[in-house]
Amino acid sequence: MPEKVPPRRPLSTSRTVLTMLVALWLMLGTNLPFWRTVWQGVGGLDNDNPLFLLSLPLFVWLWLFGLLSLLAWGRATRAVLGALMLLAATASYFIHSYGVLIDGDMLANVLQTDRGEALELVNGRMLLWIGAFGVLPVLLLGRVHLVVGPWRRELALKLGSIAFALAGIGGIVLSLYQPYASLVRNHRELRLLLTPSNLVGAVHSYASRQLQTPARLQVVGADAHRVLPAGGAGKPRLTVLVVGETARAANFSLNGYGRPTNPELAAARVVSFTEVRSCGTATATSVPCMFLDVGRDGYRDAYAKSREGLLDVLQRAGVAVLWRDNNSGCKGACDRVPSEDIAALQLPELCRDGACHDEALLVGLQDHLDRLERDAVVVLHMKGSHGPAYFKRYPPAFARFAPACADSQLDRCTPQSIVNAYDNSLLYTDHVLKRTIELLERNAARFDTAMLYLSDHGESLGENGIYLHGLPYAMAPDEQKHIPMILWLSEGLQRREGIRSACLEKRRAAPLSHDNLFHSVLGLMAVRTDAYQPQRDLFRPCRPEGIALAGEGDPARNGNEL
Known part of the structure; x- marks a missing residue:
């Protein structure tokens, strides 16, 4: 009889470790424009603070790990992480190719564009980029077997992960406040370059503004x-x-x-x-x-x-x-x-x-x-x-x-x-x-x-x-x-x-x-x-003096004086 081949064991890990790995991939794989801007902003190797340079990757990894931990919970962990990887890959393509920044206004522009304009942006390079930096990692993510423990243990690990990320970020900022404050103050675009946190911020900004829309139409010029x-x-x-x-x-x-x-x-x-x-x-x-x-x-x-x-x-x-x-x-x-x-x-x-x-x-x-x-x-x-x-x-x-x-x-x-x-x-x-x-x-x-x-x-x-x-x-x-x-x-x-x-x-x-x-x-x-x-x-x-203008009469009105 032919020898029975044992089944291949799938990759196994916990949800916490998987979130850590995805955060590491996002930091390295979908944020090249971000890192280029950071490197130029700190002066590269001319920076005389090696501890600050070494802390930057750790800070970004902790930030992304904390963000993913907040977003991905329970059975939805794999789906949320996969969706964020695809979105981050797409955003990184447009940031890299066109120099755009991702915020609420850019998201509104994307959502309100028509089908023809959207299709004009699709090309082979875009598909290859998203395939390499999004689809392939998501396929690998799908092959990972998640080891799940009792819900109390999972909750404790989740809360511990978030606390770990916050404590790490806080420790780095407190010990290196001056160089970080200088970097952020002089390069405010960094928060709009870092994926997927820029996407999360854009969604929050766009949704907040939509929810603020008054229920009743405001009438203007009722006396017109x-x-x-x-x-x-x-x-x-x-x-x-x-x-x-x-x-x-x-x-x-x-x-x-x-x-x-x-x-x-x-x-x-x-x-x-x-x-x-x-x-x-x-x-x-x-x-x-x-x-x-x-x-x-x-x-x-x-x-x-x-x-x-x-x-x-x-x-x-x-x-x-x-x-x-x-x-x-x-x-x-x-x-x-x-x-x-x-x-x-x-x-x-x-x-x-x-x-x-x-x-x-x-x-x-x-x-x-x-x-x-x-x-x-x-x-x-x-x-x-x-x-x-x-x-x-x-x-x-x-x-x-x-x-x-x-x-x-x-x-x-x-x-x-x-x-x-x-x-x-x-x-x-x-x-x-x-x-x-x-x-x-x-x-x-x-x-x-x-x-x-x-x-x-x-x-x-x-x-x-x-x-x-x-x-x-x-x-x-x-x-x-x-x-x-x-x-x-x-x-x-x-x-x-x-x-x-x-x-x-x-x-x-x-x-x-x-x-x-x-x-x-x-x-x-x-x-x-x-x-x-x-x-x-x-x-x-x-207009000549004496020509009657529509609604003229209040010189105290605010406006652009021509």
């Missing part, structure tokens, strides 16, 4: 009404507000950029404001914030769904409002007004795989204008220059700057080819804006018209190893906050409002921000309400 022109009715006013995506001011030739990224607008009568800052560094924050009356300093995430904004006030005053979207939604800004999803129009000449070029926003717009009989505001929410697949944002005819990066995996492209693709997307935005102006000019007999374009936030294109956007505002480079804003006014509207174009041109370098949008549009549309703050109306300094 239009100011009728003296002596009878004039033409209806029509403003097209174009919300750009990921456009940064530095790459607009209208603002002095060396490349001709705005050739069509350069031939139009536009004013490009050169010193404009965004409310946030991601769409999920900037879009709702720019449509509210509170400004960046007063903005809270809960307001996106719980506070009325510009479009609500305009609609209450009798202005016809329409939101046309070619992006990932309005983030609450258009929840109570008519809206259209451009992808639903199914335009084969402009749309492919569920994504449309921005000219699709103009398709059918003339039909809407033909039906208008009163003042109106139309918002066009562009796809713009959303990355990393910049090459997908423009038709082939606009591939002027070459070679252009044709890969969403940016590390496969040269820095110049990334800039080329990005600049091509701006060239196409320039074309769409010029077509919008032409549409308004064709309707001059029926409307006094205006177009105002501004981006939701900027973009990093590899400066200091940072790509894309979404860094915490205080840490974000200026490329992610400095945005373009372009204004076009018809001659009829200028005469009607007494707005001096020469004055606007002289003020093109005035410090402006998303804070000005709410109040400027109310003033331009002649809507009177106590919510209006004249100090934030960009048109106010360029």
